[in-house]
Amino acid sequence: MSQLSRRTFLAGATATAAATTLAAPRVHAQKRGGTLRFVAQADLKILDPVWTTAYITRNHSYLVYDTLFGTDERLSVRPQMVDKHAVSKDGMKYSFTLRDGLKWHDGQAVVAEDCVESLKRWMKKDRFGRLLAAHGPKLAAADRKTFTLELSERFGPVLEALGKPSSNVPFMMPARIAATSADEQIKEIVGSGPFRFAKDEWQPGNQVVYVRNADYVPRQEPASGSTGGKRVHLDKVIWRYMPDHATAAAALTAGEVDWWEIPPLDFLPKIEQTASLATFLPDPLGTQGWLRPNHLHPPFNNKKARQALVHMMNQETYLQAAIGVAKYYRTCHSVFACNEPYASKAGAEGLAKQNLERARQLVKESGYDGRPVTVVHVTDIALLNGAALVTRELLTSIGFNVDLKAMDWSTNLAVRAKKDPPDKGGWNVLHTWWMAADVMHPAVHFGVSGAGPGAWFGWPEIPQLEKLITEFVRSTDLAKRKQLAEEVQKVALEEVAYVPWGEYVLPTAHRKTVSGIPKFIAPLFWNVSIA
């Protein structure tokens, strides 16, 4: 099997993106008005973007709420609700002034106190927010439009934290709503974003309706990612949930819906052949696949047994089984997303070249006693199904006894949270995925946390990682941060916090009547129009 190089992949992905971009979204003059019907990737059941990390809730929140800072197409953080900000010379005190004309959907003006309360609630839940909270920031409103953030210990990426693009995004809410406990779901959906949520028309399991917020004042800069001028051309956006892919495909073809967020890859050739339809790559950064060992129980509480997982890895095989179409995936031997600033090959030699002989030797040296290795096998998500089957074959080939435990995604969520030994309902190996935005750098990347009981499922206890991550967030020098990120990667791969099995991208499909779809990690509806 020929290996697809990163360069070849990027060339292909760029060509695809360019072709599809040229083919569709910007050829029409932008038109005001109309209703856009959108098939969302999942059913929107939870409306609180702090209460859950679900991507569908994050996507919903981008319509309804606004952020202090946003992330543009090049992953730079830029002001959004903030008009101007200032940092003290010692980097310990930040001051933010809101821009004029910001209003909540209930007609009240957005004031500094609202942002203070929103940030406090967000810092209780989000990983990046918790890291910021650990540096003792004092948040206070200075006047109606200005608030300050004063650190007790140095924290470098303050703006990156406030402009974090993926879950949990620090969305702003009125203070009375943000005062809700972070463990409780908010009851009112009032944002200041470019669309209002039509609660009366919300039917969980069927549809969500958003209407244009006529009071929204866009920034003057051109839109890019979640930043710049969010100009709303649509009167209404209707999200539909269609659990059956064939139905969604037929509805798109028949013109009953306008945009299908994530069509399965096997539907794309047919879509691309249909004259009225086009595909588009909104997030070329893509998604990273993970193989996560459980550090609590044998055999993977042993470092050598974990290292065997790195040496057995062949990303191409995983990607073939999980994704299948070469132009939509790429090998990536970095724990931080390739194509992003912290991507590195440091310490990844073992990951880059499969060595089954070495893996077998490590299994022997680990003293593995032949007990079954429980691999969580999620059968209702195609890519996880494929990854688990590859893992079974590889683990068997290097000398492990494998017990493949089949279950649906929801059961997997309950099983993976169990710290019990595998023979009492726990697990040894699981597979999952994260968007590139969630694995950009050590402060957002769950996989490199070594916080033991406080780490992501699998609970690696690697104090050195925690120390490096703390140094990372305390550094204000980009070169130093890059060096620390490389150190984090070396330790994470040496200790095998997890094993990445490559990256893939997911195109979106739309009717050619839709134009102006922004490039971003989430579907955005400003600047989009429909002919």
Next chain:
Amino acid sequence: MFAEILRRLVATIPVMGVVAIAVFALLHVTPGDPAVIIAGDYATTDDIARIRARLGLDQPFHTQVGLWLSRIVRGDLGTSIFSGLPVSTLIGQRAATTIWLTLFAMLISVGVGVPIGVLAAWRKGSWLDRAVMVFAVSGFSMPTFWLGFILVYVFAITAGWLPVQGYQPMGSGFWRFLSHLILPAVTLSVVYMALIARMTRASMLGVLDEDYIRTAFAKGLAPRGVLIRHALKNASLPVVTIIGIGFALLIGGAVVTESVFALPGLGRLTVDAIVRRDYPVIQGVLLIVSGVYVLINLVVDVLYVVLDPRIRY
């Protein structure tokens, strides 16, 4: 008769109570945990435990059952763990779709199944009889999702006569409402049409051999009158039973059709809730559906008396 109906209605209460407790018990022994789903990916074990406590899922089984039953008695089906909406609201949003789909599907099933069953019996052994039986076997054999997609391809995508998916309430215009129900109702009705046709044929064959039918023909009555007034009425008890069972199955079991046509019905509500372990929604829907089952059985029993006055309870 009236007293009997009242007695049967009262008797449904303990039946539903048993169903409620059985449903509750079954859900709590199946794997899965809504607290874990809600907590999301950042959650620590402590976070999950806190959410579980907030939802009352850490209480002993008998306490949870007691709390739930006390709410049910007050007419409160609870609140969805995920959306925070009352279960009664969620059921209300979906009930109309399921009721209309069921009614249309049953109307088509009975409207086609009974006449072709009668004709097949009347012309037993003829090409017509064989054609009806071929149709019946095909109706049983065709998977619903396959038939649904074929109908969508032919009538929605190729011909463009009908919409592919979705539901529109009657308030949006009668044709709009009807056009969204035709394909799903036809898809759903085929298997019941086949079942009713077969049952009608078998039942009619038994009756057509009776002396009074021979007498009716001998008197010179028109075949239509004999078949409908004399034979069909007497052959209808098993058919009514099948129609009753069909109604009950359709209300809870139209999941595949609802998915293929993206209809927001009770079937999909139940499946979505099961996938997420949204216990209050599952319990609420199953309780309502079991109540409907009991009521349909009651209606069938009453119809027996109407159709055959010899029957006494």
